[in-house]
Amino acid sequence: MSLTETSAFEIAAEVRAGRLRAVDVLDAHLANVAARESEIHAFNTVTADEARRSAEAVDAAVAAGRDPGPLAGVPIALKDNMCTRGVPTTCSSKILDGWKPPYDATVVELVANAGAVVVGKTNLDEFAMGSSTENSAFGPTFNPHDVTRVAGGSSGGSAAAVAARFASISLGSDTGGSIRQPAALCGVVGVKPTYGTVSRRGLVAFASSLDQIGPFSHDVRDSALLLEVISGHDPLDSTSIPQPSLQLLSELDRGVKGLRIGRITDLPGGSEPEVDERLSEAFDALAAAGATIVDVELPSMKFGLTAYYLVAPAEASSNLARYDGVRYGMRVEASDTNAMYMATRAAGFGDEVKRRIMLGTYALSAGYYDAYYGKALKVRRLISDDFARAYEKADVLVTPTSPIVAFPVGSKVDDPLSMYLCDVFTIPTNLAGHPAMSVPFGTGAHGLPVGVQVLAPTLGEAVMFRVAAELERGAR
Amino acid sequence: MSETFMIEGYELVCGLEVHVELATATKLFSASANRFGDEPNVHIDPVTLGLPGALPVLNRRAVELAMRIGLALNCTVQPCTFHRKNYFYPDMPKAYQISQYDQPLNIDGWLELPGGKRIGVERAHLEEDTGKSTHIGGSGGRIHGSDHSLIDFNRAGVPLVEIVGRPDITSPDEARQYVTELRQILVAIGASDAKMEEGSMRCDANVSVRKPGDPLGTRCEIKNVNSVRSLGRAIEYEARRQIALIESGEKIRQETRHWDENDGRTHTLRSKEDADDYRYFLEPDLVPLAPEKSWIDEVRASLPMLPRERRQRLSAATGAAADGEAVMVVVERGQDDYVLAVGEAGADVARALVHVKEAYAEQGSEPTVPAADLARLISMETSGALTATQAKTVLAEIVEAGGGDATAIAAAKGFEAMDTSELEAMVDDVIASNADAWAKYCGGEDKAMGALVGAIMKSSKGKADGKAVTALLQAKRGS
Amino acid sequence: MLVGSFFVSDHPSVRISADAVAKVARLARLDVTPDDIARLTSQLDGMLEHFADIDALDLADVEPMTQPYPLVNVMRDDVVAPSLDRDEVLAAAPAAEDGRFRVPPIIGLEG
Numbered sequence A: 001m002s003l004t005e006t007s008a009f010e011i012a013a014e015v016r017a018g019r020l021r022a023v024d025v026l027d028a029h030l031a032n033v034a035a036r037e038s039e040i041h042a043f044n045t046v047t048a049d050e051a052r053r054s055a056e057a058v059d060a061a062v063a064a065g066r067d068p069g070p071l072a073g074v075p076i077a078l079k080d081n082m083c084t085r086g087v088p089t090t091c092s093s094k095i096l097d098g099w100k101p102p103y104d105a106t107v108v109e110l111v112a113n114a115g116a117v118v119v120g121k122t123n124l125d126e127f128a129m130g131s132s133t134e135n136s137a138f139g140p141t142f143n144p145h146d147v148t149r150v151a152g153g154s155s156g157g158s159a160a161a162v163a164a165r166f167a168s169i170s171l172g173s174d175t176g177g178s179i180r181q182p183a184a185l186c187g188v189v190g191v192k193p194t195y196g197t198v199s200r201r202g203l204v205a206f207a208s209s210l211d212q213i214g215p216f217s218h219d220v221r222d223s224a225l226l227l228e229v230i231s232g233h234d235p236l237d238s239t240s241i242p243q244p245s246l247q248l249l250s251e252l253d254r255g256v257k258g259l260r261i262g263r264i265t266d267l268p269g270g271s272e273p274e275v276d277e278r279l280s281e282a283f284d285a286l287a288a289a290g291a292t293i294v295d296v297e298l299p300s301m302k303f304g305l306t307a308y309y310l311v312a313p314a315e316a317s318s319n320l321a322r323y324d325g326v327r328y329g330m331r332v333e334a335s336d337t338n339a340m341y342m343a344t345r346a347a348g349f350g351d352e353v354k355r356r357i358m359l360g361t362y363a364l365s366a367g368y369y370d371a372y373y374g375k376a377l378k379v380r381r382l383i384s385d386d387f388a389r390a391y392e393k394a395d396v397l398v399t400p401t402s403p404i405v406a407f408p409v410g411s412k413v414d415d416p417l418s419m420y421l422c423d424v425f426t427i428p429t430n431l432a433g434h435p436a437m438s439v440p441f442g443t444g445a446h447g448l449p450v451g452v453q454v455l456a457p458t459l460g461e462a463v464m465f466r467v468a469a470e471l472e473r474g475a476r
Numbered sequence B: 001m002s003e004t005f006m007i008e009g010y011e012l013v014c015g016l017e018v019h020v021e022l023a024t025a026t027k028l029f030s031a032s033a034n035r036f037g038d039e040p041n042v043h044i045d046p047v048t049l050g051l052p053g054a055l056p057v058l059n060r061r062a063v064e065l066a067m068r069i070g071l072a073l074n075c076t077v078q079p080c081t082f083h084r085k086n087y088f089y090p091d092m093p094k095a096y097q098i099s100q101y102d103q104p105l106n107i108d109g110w111l112e113l114p115g116g117k118r119i120g121v122e123r124a125h126l127e128e129d130t131g132k133s134t135h136i137g138g139s140g141g142r143i144h145g146s147d148h149s150l151i152d153f154n155r156a157g158v159p160l161v162e163i164v165g166r167p168d169i170t171s172p173d174e175a176r177q178y179v180t181e182l183r184q185i186l187v188a189i190g191a192s193d194a195k196m197e198e199g200s201m202r203c204d205a206n207v208s209v210r211k212p213g214d215p216l217g218t219r220c221e222i223k224n225v226n227s228v229r230s231l232g233r234a235i236e237y238e239a240r241r242q243i244a245l246i247e248s249g250e251k252i253r254q255e256t257r258h259w260d261e262n263d264g265r266t267h268t269l270r271s272k273e274d275a276d277d278y279r280y281f282l283e284p285d286l287v288p289l290a291p292e293k294s295w296i297d298e299v300r301a302s303l304p305m306l307p308r309e310r311r312q313r314l315s316a317a318t319g320a321a322a323d324g325e326a327v328m329v330v331v332e333r334g335q336d337d338y339v340l341a342v343g344e345a346g347a348d349v350a351r352a353l354v355h356v357k358e359a360y361a362e363q364g365s366e367p368t369v370p371a372a373d374l375a376r377l378i379s380m381e382t383s384g385a386l387t388a389t390q391a392k393t394v395l396a397e398i399v400e401a402g403g404g405d406a407t408a409i410a411a412a413k414g415f416e417a418m419d420t421s422e423l424e425a426m427v428d429d430v431i432a433s434n435a436d437a438w439a440k441y442c443g444g445e446d447k448a449m450g451a452l453v454g455a456i457m458k459s460s461k462g463k464a465d466g467k468a469v470t471a472l473l474q475a476k477r478g479s
Numbered sequence C: 001m002l003v004g005s006f007f008v009s010d011h012p013s014v015r016i017s018a019d020a021v022a023k024v025a026r027l028a029r030l031d032v033t034p035d036d037i038a039r040l041t042s043q044l045d046g047m048l049e050h051f052a053d054i055d056a057l058d059l060a061d062v063e064p065m066t067q068p069y070p071l072v073n074v075m076r077d078d079v080v081a082p083s084l085d086r087d088e089v090l091a092a093a094p095a096a097e098d099g100r101f102r103v104p105p106i107i108g109l110e111g
């Protein structure tokens, strides 16, 4: 097996044992980057030199008898909205083009301390606002399975980097499905953990009460490994849950015997037929492995999109106000500070970001708060309550991740309905703060990957990973 | 003071909003230093600068100091939340201020003025300070006409408590008393150094006027008042301005006005008509704060005696009025414990109050003389062993040296009280050799007594007690 | 891109006026041309129309949900950590002078 097809779990084990050199693993991945990055555009920045130094340090540590950690020598890609000290962090926006943070995000410190080797910063929809990575100031990311199609988004670059084996694993952020949807479209595993299990410190905020960092990988075990490393309490994030890191690797082989798997009977329709077929095969596989399939209802799920498109832009309008041309990032000079603000922000933000800032500002403004933002927060509660009732009957829920497979670049601007449906299965999880993950499960139209989503209640990652591992076995 | 303050038939209605910087080591939401007066931009961190990805974490000590303020102002400490107040300004790094909105930490208290009147405190909430802008070019550092501005973020994120007073103040003097009393409380409880001149205590005044019995008038908010003295001036100016407008048939516009120390006027800063839309919403990066009862009780128990109670204690011990000058200034300087210690060491405590007030409180210096040394001196003075003049000389020496044995110093100077017959003989001599002055004095010219007393003091080399001399002269004249 | 779905609206704007859009752009500090305002008005109106799906819900007794995980009293100790390096930070600023961040004259910030 080639080094780029070796799992992160095995790479780390071999490197730690001194049987494999981190620099060789890195070189194999960089060779893939050299071969295909020009057609995929997964990265905003490739950090080959820094990566080489990290890999050499890992090898030196092993040679000196020290343990570099559970991700020893594993090449990792980071979504370009996570702060990396001295390395550009752009959020795929002109307004931050070239900005080098003076500090590392907590997750960046954690993966580095675990021995991982950062190969680059990946492309995204500007400030993570989008579902296709087409809203990047630096151009779209293309799907490694078919480079005429989108990789999904907003973490499209991180999904594509893993799918194209530019990196063994990667990190994305998920505000409304931004890890799970591109994972499904690129045929990899993607996990959105429980809100508060992974530190947001150093993650450039989109919507603070929804954002969560999570892993991409080829298999469920590698996501479990990476999530064990990045989860845990961070005293520098006030919303971080005070509990130790998740223990997941030990759950993977426990099977699903006796578990209750929820099937949502009032799931919004409109999925491609192949996607529905894969979903029913997934239920069959779980049933065959000893799980019980139970029916649940989530009547408020259909309002998720409205709640999301009020809450997320409202928070974003405030989070993105700091890009004012005073302390960092770009500035358009003008005769007074206010004119400088207006010109800088008009030139620095793309259309989608501006629309959401406008919407969010409006939803919070005097006279409209109650009608929009306030009401959305109440709908958020309804959705959360629906989930709570469903989880009385079921241990996890299973849905498609995306109703459709990867679509051609540029095609969906004129196909609003299927675009609308893109995030309808992922958004409610973020509103509730629950964990969910996408697992590749066969193919759909045009032989493109289909993902199945496993949803679990707050801090239900252990059972979620058990079910995901079973689905992975069932898909083989 | 008890009579109603009126200007041209109008009553003044005033409420003060006071911002105080808390005496913490670090900022409200991050760990860089909270320190005044350093080089610009040396206390900065990702949170202070509003860097992308930065997250706030609340400073426990700031919460505790805010609770001290609330409890000292008789507030209820309650569960509370933080909101974002969104507005753009270059010294506001995130373009929002984290503040408290509908659920502040402290509510419903009061402050009692020295004369006994209570001014209501609506709330005292936590929030973060802004950075500082310096305006370059143009005239005299003013914002208008400047060429550009420079921003220092050392102050950004410094913890503030905003104390919102109720509009119970009805005269400029009450406003001054309120701020003075508040300042003393803040210093006494260790919450802030509360220096208006350094900006660690800042005061905005909401001012309106009305005819007695009328409903409240339209108010204007006066900003940029940098001393207790200007506070009174600014309020009085603003009240007169409003009265003049009303009298000329014009309407008061609700607006924010700026006090200009140089011309002694207030100027329009911004009108409330283009009302700010701050788009308050709950800060999603922070969680609610609900201090446990045990913590509140602990903070309450740790509060020191407050100025008002200390003034009453000193008044009771000395017989001086609690809102009299001596008690006020000695307590303000925190020298009341020292006065009481001198009393406990055996001296007349009323005399101790006078000496401490004159030697220290009014000089703006701290007592260094051991209480026992001062007590010995006062005892010699009150027993007649030293004249008032001699006592003053010895005291000056002790204060200068930071202590000393009054008995020994008096002996070394040859100070001993003259006995009565010695003094009478000296008085007779002086009368004989100053016949003119004596004649004038006997003729009813009291001024002439000064020359006689002076001559006696001179011939006694200061040993004579002025009071005794005066009494003798009066007795000899027969009046 | 999902938002794109709401923008296909050729009906006249009934939920938000062009004036309101211009005011919101000012609040958000975004320079907009008259064309931008016309386009944004139609787009925002389309979105608000979609959001009307929650208007029929009875939300009177529903508690707003702001925080996904219920934490309370998260605080840190009052201990100083080193400052960022001023020169490094100012080097990344659009304009600096005298150890401080430089901005054009501060006027016109109200409203």
Ligand SMILES: [Mg+2]
Pocket (backbone or CB within 6 Å): B017, B162
């Ligand atoms: Mg105020």
Ligand SMILES: [Zn+2]
Pocket (backbone or CB within 6 Å): B019, B127, B162
């Ligand atoms: Zn304030």
